[in-house]
Amino acid sequence: MKLLSKSLLSTVTLLAVAGQLSIASAAPLPPPFNDYGVDLTLNGGVREEYNSNVLSAPGGPTKVEDYITTFNPGLTLEWGKNALTDVTFNYTETFLRYANRPTLNDELSNLGLNISRKQGPFTLTGTAAFVQNYSNSPSAIGGATNLAGIIRSDVLSAGGDVHYDMSEKFNADVGFNWARTSYLYAIGEAYQNSDSYSVPASIFYVYSPEISVGLGYTYSQTDQKNSINPYSVGRERDSNTFSINTVLTKWQKLTGTANAGVTINNIQGVNAPAGQVQSGLTTTTGSYGLGLEYDYSEKVAFTLNGTRNFTVGVSGQNIQNTGAGLGLNYNYSDSISLQANLITLNYSQYLQTPRDDLSKSTGITLSWKPFDYLTFSTGYTYFMNSSNAPAATYNINDVFVSAMIHY
Numbered sequence: 001m002k003l004l005s006k007s008l009l010s011t012v013t014l015l016a017v018a019g020q021l022s023i024a025s026a027a028p029l030p031p032p033f034n035d036y037g038v039d040l041t042l043n044g045g046v047r048e049e050y051n052s053n054v055l056s057a058p059g060g061p062t063k064v065e066d067y068i069t070t071f072n073p074g075l076t077l078e079w080g081k082n083a084l085t086d087v088t089f090n091y092t093e094t095f096l097r098y099a100n101r102p103t104l105n106d107e108l109s110n111l112g113l114n115i116s117r118k119q120g121p122f123t124l125t126g127t128a129a130f131v132q133n134y135s136n137s138p139s140a141i142g143g144a145t146n147l148a149g150i151i152r153s154d155v156l157s158a159g160g161d162v163h164y165d166m167s168e169k170f171n172a173d174v175g176f177n178w179a180r181t182s183y184l185y186a187i188g189e190a191y192q193n194s195d196s197y198s199v200p201a202s203i204f205y206v207y208s209p210e211i212s213v214g215l216g217y218t219y220s221q222t223d224q225k226n227s228i229n230p231y232s233v234g235r236e237r238d239s240n241t242f243s244i245n246t247v248l249t250k251w252q253k254l255t256g257t258a259n260a261g262v263t264i265n266n267i268q269g270v271n272a273p274a275g276q277v278q279s280g281l282t283t284t285t286g287s288y289g290l291g292l293e294y295d296y297s298e299k300v301a302f303t304l305n306g307t308r309n310f311t312v313g314v315s316g317q318n319i320q321n322t323g324a325g326l327g328l329n330y331n332y333s334d335s336i337s338l339q340a341n342l343i344t345l346n347y348s349q350y351l352q353t354p355r356d357d358l359s360k361s362t363g364i365t366l367s368w369k370p371f372d373y374l375t376f377s378t379g380y381t382y383f384m385n386s387s388n389a390p391a392a393t394y395n396i397n398d399v400f401v402s403a404m405i406h407y
Contacts, residue, residue: 106134122163139315
């Protein structure tokens with residue numbers, strides 16, 4: 001209790017300092033980039049958090065709680081706003097400090113570049129990002145030994161899309177995405193680096209200003225790069241997804257996208273030691289994707305998100321995920337809002353091992369925005385992963401307070 005009180009007191013102090021700094025800097029910032037048409041936005045925040053299970057451990061002495069202070073200063077540069085070409089660069093540096101386990105302290109970088117260009121009937125977009133991750137996902141939990149730390153990984157990604165308005169009634173998209181995931185340090189040696197590629201394509205018929213329907217196809221491939229055991233479940237795999245897609249724009253108060261189709265997932269066979277051969281595995285299943293928002297009133301909106309697809313675990317596991325989540329957004333006023341994850345469920349079937357997981361989460365965040373550039377937030381999240389695999393069932397309670405500056 002003393003540590004919790006000290007943590008909350010330090011957070012209140014930090015929030016007050018953040019507020020005073022914001023008020024003191026209410027005057028316009030110097031515009032050194034204006035001569036070049038570049039807008040500069042400064043971002044920053046401080047967050048105090050209690051996590052009941054920082055290592056995602058199943059229980060016993062390996063389950064430890066901690067109090068985490070996070071600082072995340074950053075900036076955004078935008079060139080060409082309201083022009084045919086728009087370029088946005090984002091940079092954030094995150095500093096994590098653990099009260100009880102300082103060996104877990106870390107510093108993470110996040111860089112992103114977004115480019116868009118409107119050229120006649122074509123709209124061209126491109127993205128590039130470098131993200132440093134620090135988390136223990138369910139696919140890393142389980143087995144004879146528990147994780148003694150938190151997994152660090154770097155993700156380098158790039159992609160692009162070409163949108164073509166063929167006429168008032170037809171439009172098409174084709175894109176390409178690539179991501180490289182690399183696991184770091186001694187804790188990452190047991191996991192498999194990978195390169196992932198995807199090529200999505202779609203064509204739409206604009207039935208009305210509110211409804212567009214079309215057909216889609218996506219080819220994706222994941223190549224494993226390393227493993228302590230190269231003959232383990234981490235092998236190259238690819239998938240083909242065929243779908244019927246729908247885009248809604250304020251149709252019966254609904255906005256968003258929905259698709260349903262079929263996915264054919266294939267894992268390649270490999271040569272195993274002593275001349276043995278591990279056969280490949282082909283799985284065909286229904287797939288879907290949901291991203292919908294329903295405007296119940298001017299102040300209340302519900303969200304429905306869901307997906308059924310294949311993902312790759314940190315050890316190269318081939319996982320078929322089926323999930324959905326229901327959310328709520330409530331804008332009490334221009335300065336006070338509430339966001340709630342009412343319930344999110346995800347069923348994960350590990351296709352090459354006798355393992356099935358069911359994860360669920362719920363949470364709520366209350367935000368207060370006294371100024372356009374300052375937001376205070378507090379919230380709670382509960383996460384539970386239930387598994388039939390040994391030592392893979394665990395839960396996490398997380399409580400936080402934060403202050404964010406956007407100026």
